[in-house]
Amino acid sequence: MHIIMDFEKLTELIVELEVDDIADAVKEALEEGKDPFEILNALTKGMDEVGRRYEAKEYYLTELVLAGETMKEAFNVLKPALAAADKSEEKKKIILATVKGDNHDIGKNILASLLLSSGFELYDLGMDVDAQDIVEKVKETNAEVVALSSLLTMTVEQIKVVHEALKEAGLRDKVKLIVGGAPLNMELAKKLGADDFAEDAVDGVKHIKRLLGMEN
Ligand code: B12
Structure with a gap:
């Protein structure tokens, strides 16, 4: 069965540090025609939550490293789509x-x-x-x-x-x-x-x- 990839699921995959599943999930979301910037937004929300948990000492360095890896996996898939769609003002x-x-x-x-x-x-x-x-x-x-x-x-x-x-x-x-x-x-x-x-x-x-x- 084909599962519709929603944004909350993407956020959750980052927060739960699902480094092995994130690339496929992002790929699926792109194939469903989701806006790459909204995907990025969902992923960033996940990183924000990881950051919050780290500051609250609910997550430690290991989780932060893994979150970095998970984000990197996601980003590898997302990057070409972002570059193609990027009409935003010049980035810093x-x-x-x-x-x-x-x-x-x-x-x-x-x-x-x-x-x-x-x-x-x-x-x-x-x-x-x-x-x-x-x-x-x-x-x-x-x-x-x-x-x-x-x-x-x-x-x-x-x-x-x-x-x-x-x-x-x-x-x-x-x-x-x-x-x-x-x-x-x-x-x-x-x-x-x-x-x-x-x-x-x-x-x-x-x-x-x-x-x-x-x-x-
Ligand atoms: C992993 C590691 C290595 C790995 C590095 C692998 C790699 N690709 O990075 C290897 C095995 C190669 C290594 C080698 C050496 N290491 Co080393 N290493 C470590 C270790 C265990 C972890 C570092 C780490 O990755 N931490 C995890 C990351 C996430 O934390 P972080 O780097 O501190 O980064 C965080 C913040 O500092 C900050 N941050 C980092 N950079 C930046 C930049 C900006 C702009 C900002 C805003 C924030 C920011 O944000 C990060 C995340 O929140 C530390 C000990 C430790 N506990 O720190 C020793 C340590 C850093 N190593 C040390 C030493 C001595 C060495 C060697 C000289 C050992 C040797 N005799 O050969 C060599 C030097 C090689 C070289 N020329 O660099 C010492 C340094 C002592 C000192 N004060 O000088 C330490 C502290 C170990 C110790 N207690 O003695 N090491």
Whole structure:
């Protein structure tokens, strides 16, 4: 029997972290002719609920990681449909990277999926990224935000290197620099030249929206 895929079901699949079922569910919804933006909306609602449960300590890091994976699966199917249907105003662009010398990307990837589901245009440069590559990407894309992840005490200084490289290129006033990762805090982030710091990915999205004047 063919089950009609409703939006609530999609939200539920995200909240219940159904990483193995979500891709088929999204595919089915698209085949039924559902608007990809409404599908995204339903998925984002699920991520919002995951974020709420995480903040309420009903969900922990494991669930957050799995939610990121689930969203990624959903997004892989949805992305082409979104690109084809996208008539909306230009999206805000964000460059995301783990700093040079650092090969941790799980937290960065969670932030990436949350940002994508919030409708940002994302340039994820990966891990171990050279400051100069970030500068070049800012030039190429005119991104408004650079978001950096650093998990190692040894590599947090790279934030300053990126800040200086952007300054050198005359771009520092054009972008907001936000950072995250366990060895950082707001005070250290500011000392290294960043504009902002967020404790986790859920908060990161809120901070980025605030930096862009999209939220109070
Ligand atoms: C998994 C892991 C690895 C994996 C990474 C796999 C991968 N693809 O990412 C591997 C095995 C490769 C690894 C290697 C190493 N690791 Co390691 N690793 C970890 C571990 C266990 C988990 C990190 C993680 O993914 N957490 C889960 C994610 C979801 O959390 P998160 O990254 O903190 O991200 C959240 C927030 O920080 C925030 N966030 C993160 N980035 C950003 C960015 C922005 C802009 C914003 C707003 C928010 C934000 O949002 C995220 C989600 O809410 C940690 C210990 C720990 N408990 O943190 C050690 C840890 C980070 N590793 C450590 C070390 C020492 C190493 C090695 C040097 C070990 C070695 N001797 O080889 C190497 C370094 C390799 C390198 N050059 O980077 C140390 C770092 C100590 C320090 N302060 O410097 C830690 C803390 C372990 C420890 N207690 O000693 N590691």
